[in-house]
Amino acid sequence: MADIPVALYVHWPFCVTKCPYCDFNSHVRASVDQQRWQAALLADLAFEAARLPGRRLASIFFGGGTPSLMPPATVAAIIDAACQHWTPEPDLEITLEANPSSVEADRFTGFASAGVNRLSLGVQALDDAALKLLGRPHDLAAALAALDVAQATFGRVSFDLIYDRPGMTRESWDAELHRALGFGTTHLSLYQLTIEPGTRFAALHARGQLVMPDEDTSADLFAITQSETAAAGIPAYEISNHAAPGMESRHNLTYWRYGDYAGIGPGAHGRRMGVATLRRKKPEAWLAGVAETGHGMESEAPLTLPERTTEALVMGLRLAEGIDAQRFAARSGTALVDALNTAAVARLADQGLLFSDARGIRLTAAGWPLANAVLAEIAR
Known part of the structure; x- marks a missing residue:
């Protein structure tokens, strides 16, 4: 395993506001003891690296x-500590997620000097009314200004957009996406809005105060997304992520190819050598854990063979390249053919939803929107 590179995920749990659609581990705090947080993150990192x-x-x-x-x-x-614990690859990719407020944009030069070479900007919409609906703390002018600074500062820039929003039509998304593609970034993360349990949007949706596009519209918006990004030279390499050749997120590819990654910080998940790790979720509980034990671990649990097999299938089918049979066997401990219902695979292949041969399996363009249903059919 020593010859397989590892990825590091660092979770910073604080936000200026809590967005109504967000179910991530994010918290609003009046103040943060930055020195204490730095020391705790370094301790958590040292524990994981060992x-x-x-x-x-x-x-x-x-x-x-x-x-x-x-x-x-x-x-x-x-970054410095991680490169001391492990041997960095010559092309080490270091990504930082950012929100496009002016205060954060002013920090971009500092992040670049620290070693960040890829910025992921949470634009989320190219429309002020939509940004307000999504509860974002920035307007479109701030987003575009931050994007300009990011592209002048970092070698690689990606930004996120959320589509399939209430009131969105095929025509409005086509225009918004066309504008987004005109900014010249080599990576876009384009997510369909989902109603997550426990969020403010979930409560509004349950009361009928948030009406989502119908299924036919959603399917058309997805199809528009795939065709327009491909035509612009940044096709989907994963269901929601699009990149020019060679500009894919190498970190996220580690997840989807079921590689090892260490996760530190509140609520961070990790996968290392068949063990699932989970840090304490609440920031204060995580800090207390680090102070008491030198790490913020909530649980370390060896994954069973069926769990590893299922996870590798779920992650790999999201990729345009699909699942490589040799990699799957090495990472999950199960031969790909033994993890699949071969009769279901043959039937869905005949329907044009997937492609399968001795080298692996992948969804077709027709199968991608039905990924969850296909997985339920083919998993043994």
Whole structure:
């Protein structure tokens, strides 16, 4: 396993506001003891690195929450420590998620100096009314200004948009996406809005105060997304992620290819050598855990063979490249053919929903929108 690179995920749980659609582990706090948080993250990192000795480091991803609220000095300290614990790859990818407020945009130079070489910007919509609906703390002018600064500062920039929003039509999304593609970024993350349990949107939806597009419209919006990004030279390499060749998120590919990744910070998940790790979710509980034990671990649980098989299937089918049979066997411990209902695979292949041969399996363009249903059919 020492020859397989590892990825590092760092969770910063704080946000300026809580968006009504968000079910991520994010929290609003009046103040944060930055020095204490830096020390705790470094301790959590050291604990995790000791359990993955001798590995090469392929990527670091600062997610959240809103990691652009972190001091650049803390980002630099974590990057430096990670590169001491592991041997960094020559093309080490270091991504930081940012929100496009002016305060955070002013920090971009500091993050670049710290070692961040890829920025993921949470634009979310190119329309002020939609941004207000989504509860975003920025307007379109701030988003475009931050995007300009990001593209002038970082070698690689991605930004997120949420579509399939209430009131969205085929024509409005076509126009918004066309504008987004005109900014020239080499990566876009384009997510259909989902109603997540426990969010404010879920409560509004249950009361009939938030009406989502119908299924036919949603399907058409997805199809528009795939065709227009492909025509622009940044096709989907994963169901919701689009990139120019070579510009894919190498960190996220580690997840989807079921590689090893260490997760530190409140609520962070990890997968290392068949063990699922989970940090304490509440920031204060995580901090207390680090102070008491030197780490913020909630649980470490060996994954059963069926659990590893299912996870590898769920993640791999999201990719345009699909699941490589050799990699699947090495990572899950199960031969791909033994994990599949071969009769269902043959039937769905005849229907044009997937393609399968000795090298692996992948969804077709027709199968992608039905990924969950296909998975339920083919998993043994």
